[in-house]
Amino acid sequence: MIKAGQIEKGTALLIKGQPFVCVDREFVNPGKGSAFVRLKLKSPSTGQVLRETMKSQDNAEDITVEDKDCQYLYNDGENFHFMLTENFEQIEIPMKSFEDYQFIMKDGETYRVTFWEHLPLDIQVPAKVLFTVAEAEEAIKGDTVTGATKMVTTETGLTVRVPIFIKQGEKILVNTETKEYLERVNK
Amino acid sequence: MDIQAIQGRSDLLYQMRAWFRSNGYLEVSTPVLSTDLIPEPTIANFATQYVSEFLGSRELYLVPSPEIHMKKVIAALGRSIYQFSPCFRNSEQVSSYHNPEFTMLEYYTVEADEQQSIAITEELFARTALPGCPQHILPPFRRMTVAEACKTYAGFDLDCTQSTAKLRKEALRLGLTLPDEPESWESTFNRIFLNFVEPTLPQDRPLVLDEYPQQIVCLAKKTPGRPYRQRWELYAGGIELANCYNEELDPTIIRTYYHQQQAILASERGQSQAVIPDADPSFADIFGPAYPRCSGVALGFDRLLMLQLGRSALGGVILFPLSDMLSAGNEM
Numbered sequence: 001m002i003k004a005g006q007i008e009k010g011t012a013l014l015i016k017g018q019p020f021v022c023v024d025r026e027f028v029n030p031g032k033g034s035a036f037v038r039l040k041l042k043s044p045s046t047g048q049v050l051r052e053t054m055k056s057q058d059n060a061e062d063i064t065v066e067d068k069d070c071q072y073l074y075n076d077g078e079n080f081h082f083m084l085t086e087n088f089e090q091i092e093i094p095m096k097s098f099e100d101y102q103f104i105m106k107d108g109e110t111y112r113v114t115f116w117e118h119l120p121l122d123i124q125v126p127a128k129v130l131f132t133v134a135e136a137e138e139a140i141k142g143d144t145v146t147g148a149t150k151m152v153t154t155e156t157g158l159t160v161r162v163p164i165f166i167k168q169g170e171k172i173l174v175n176t177e178t179k180e181y182l183e184r185v186n187k
Numbered sequence: 188m189d190i191q192a193i194q195g196r197s198d199l200l201y202q203m204r205a206w207f208r209s210n211g212y213l214e215v216s217t218p219v220l221s222t223d224l225i226p227e228p229t230i231a232n233f234a235t236q237y238v239s240e241f242l243g244s245r246e247l248y249l250v251p252s253p254e255i256h257m258k259k260v261i262a263a264l265g266r267s268i269y270q271f272s273p274c275f276r277n278s279e280q281v282s283s284y285h286n287p288e289f290t291m292l293e294y295y296t297v298e299a300d301e302q303q304s305i306a307i308t309e310e311l312f313a314r315t316a317l318p319g320c321p322q323h324i325l326p327p328f329r330r331m332t333v334a335e336a337c338k339t340y341a342g343f344d345l346d347c348t349q350s351t352a353k354l355r356k357e358a359l360r361l362g363l364t365l366p367d368e369p370e371s372w373e374s375t376f377n378r379i380f381l382n383f384v385e386p387t388l389p390q391d392r393p394l395v396l397d398e399y400p401q402q403i404v405c406l407a408k409k410t411p412g413r414p415y416r417q418r419w420e421l422y423a424g425g426i427e428l429a430n431c432y433n434e435e436l437d438p439t440i441i442r443t444y445y446h447q448q449q450a451i452l453a454s455e456r457g458q459s460q461a462v463i464p465d466a467d468p469s470f471a472d473i474f475g476p477a478y479p480r481c482s483g484v485a486l487g488f489d490r491l492l493m494l495q496l497g498r499s500a501l502g503g504v505i506l507f508p509l510s511d512m513l514s515a516g517n518e519m
Contacts, residue, residue, distance in 0.1 A: 027280035033377045053381040
C-alpha cells in the first residue's frame with residue numbers, strides 16, 4: 001500500500017484489479033480544505049485514461065515493477081515489437097497506449113521498459129531526443145520576420161515546428177513530451 | 188527575465204492602487220513575521236526564530252495571509268483598507284499555479300457584505316485590467332451557488348444531503364472509492380467537488396461560486412436559516428483566484444473557532460514535523476460593539492497577473508520562483 005500523496009509520475013498502481021501507471025500528478029488544496037492529489041492514470045493495455053482526485057492520506061495499491069532493457073525492432077501499425085536484451089525474447093506492446101511513440105523511437109535503439117510480472121506497463125523514452133531533419137521546406141526568400149517558423153519532418157516521421165534557418169540533414173534536439181524544438185546541434 | 192511580466196506587474200499594481208485610492212480605501216502594510224496566526228488546520232506554515240543574546244529567543248511565523256493584522260487595523264480605524272502582502276504557505280507543490288511565497292491582494296470593505304464585494308470586485312477588474320487582457324478574465328462575472336453547481340455537475344441536491352450518510356451514498360453513486368473508516372462530511376464533499384464539480388465549471392467568464400457549505404468551517408458568517416456560509420470563491424480560467432467572506436464579527440463564535448481549530452491543528456500535526464503555530468484567542472476581543480460590519484476578499488495577485496497576461500503558469504510572472512532556485516543547485 002502507498003499513500004496517495006506519495007504517488008509520483010511513473011508509479012504503477014492496481015485499480016479495481018487493472019494495472020495503471022501515473023502519468024501526471026498535481027496537489028490541490030480546495031479553499032479551506034485538506035490536501036488532495038489529482039492523478040492522471042493510464043492503462044498500458046487499453047490506453048484508457050483515468051482521472052482521479054484522492055485525499056493525500058488515502059491508501060492506494062501500488063505494484064512492484066521491474067525495468068528491463070529492450071531493443072525496439074519495428075511496429076506493425078498495431079503493436080510495437082521489442083526484444084528483451086537479457087534473453088532475446090520478443091514482446092509486443094499495443095501502440096495505442098503510447099501515442100506518437102512510433103515517431104519518437106528509433107529502430108534498433110534500446111529503451112527501458114517497465115514490467116509488472118510479464119506485462120509491459122511503460123516504455124521510457126528520454127525527455128530530449130536528437131533527430132535528423134529528413135524533410136524541410138525551403139525558407140521563403142525575404143522572409144526575415146523574427147521568430148518565423150516552418151515545419152520539418154524527422155527521420156522517424158515526427159513533424160516539428162522549427163526556426164526557418166533549419167535545413168535538411170541537420171540535427172535538432174526535441175522535447176519528447178511537448179514535441180517542441182529545443183535547439184540545433186552542430187556535430 | 189520576462190520583461191513583459193515585470194512591466195505588467197508594475198502596471199497592474201499602479202492601476203489597482205489608483206483604483207483603491209479613488210474609492211476611499213487606505214493602503215496598509217502589516218507584518219509578515221508574526222508571533223501568532225489564526226488557526227487554519229489545512230494551511231501548513233513556515234516558522235523562523237527570533238534570537239537575541241539578551242532577550243532570549245522566540246518562534247515567529249510567516250503569515251499565510253495578512254487577515255489577522257488587517258482586522259486589527261479595521262478595529263482601530265473603522266475604514267476600508269487594502270494591501271498587497273507577501274504570504275507564505277508551506278508544503279504546497281512547487282508547480283504551475285503554486286509557489287510557497289506569493290503576493291496576496293487583500294481588501295476589506297466596511298459596511299458591505301459579500302454580495303456587495305462581488306460588484307466591487309467586478310468594478311476593480313473592469314477598471315484595472317492590463318491592455319490585451321483575455322475576455323474570459325473580465326467581468327461581468329457568472330454567478331452560481333455551490334448547490335447549483337452540485338446539482339448541475341454531480342446530479343445531487345446539496346440541501347437534502349446534509350448528513351454524512353446521505354452524502355456518502357451520493358459519492359458511491361458517482362463511482363468514488365471511499366475509505367472504510369468514517370470520514371467527515373467535509374472530506375466527502377471535497378472528494379465530490381474536486382472530482383466532478385470543479386473540473387467542469389464553465390470558463391468562458393470569471394465565475395463566482397457562492398454559498399459554501401457551513402460544514403467547511405471558516406470565519407464567514409452563516410447564512411440565516413440555511414446550511415451555508417456567506418462566502419464565495421472566484422474562479423477564472425478554471426483556477427481558484429479569490430475567496431470572500433461576509434466577516435464573522437461575533438466574539439463568542441470567533442473564540443470558539445480559535446479553540447476548536449487550534450485543537451484540530453495541534454492533534455493533526457502532533458505526529459509529524461509540521462509547524463504548530465501559536466494562536467491567541469484574545470484576538471476575538473477586538474470585535475467589540477463598534478466593529479463595523481465588513482466583507483474581505485483575498486485574491487492571488489500573481490495568478491491574476493498570469494491570467495491577464497494570457498500565461499498558463501506562474502514561471503516568469505513570479506521572479507525567481509522557488510522551483511528555479513531549487514533546481515539551480517540549492518536542492519532540499
